[in-house]
Amino acid sequence: MDTPSERITDKLWLGTLPSDDPLKTWGGSGSRFKCDGCDVPILPSESEIEVDMLGGRTLRFHVACDGLWRVLKEALPDRKHAPPPSSSL
Numbered sequence: 579m580d581t582p583s584e585r586i587t588d589k590l591w592l593g594t595l596p597s598d599d600p601l602k603t604w605g606g607s608g609s610r611f612k613c614d615g616c617d618v619p620i621l622p623s624e625s626e627i628e629v630d631m632l633g634g635r636t637l638r639f640h641v642a643c644d645g646l647w648r649v650l651k652e653a654l655p656d657r658k659h660a661p662p663p664s665s666s667l
C-alpha cells in the first residue's frame with residue numbers, strides 16, 4: 579500500500595497534481611470528496627483544505643496531504659518550467 583507521500587509524489591510526476599502555486603487556500607470541514615492527495619474521502623469530522631488553482635481547478639486535501647503536496651512539489655527535481663510571462667493580466 580502506498581503511503582500518502584508516495585501517492586502525491588507519483589501524481590506530481592504524472593502531472594495529475596499540479597506543481598504550481600495555489601491562488602487561494604481555504605479551510606473547512608470535510609465534504610466527503612476524495613482527497614486529491616491520498617484518494618481517501620475527507621470525512622466531515624476531519625478538516626479539509628480547499629485549494630484554488632490557476633485555471634479554475636479546485637483541489638481538496640486532508641490537512642496532512644496539503645502539507646505533503648506543498649513540500650513535495652517544491653522538492654521535485656527540475657521539472658517545472660518557468661511560467662510564460664503573462665500578457666493577459
Ligand SMILES: [Zn+2]
Nearest residue numbers: 613616640643
Ligand atoms: Zn489525503
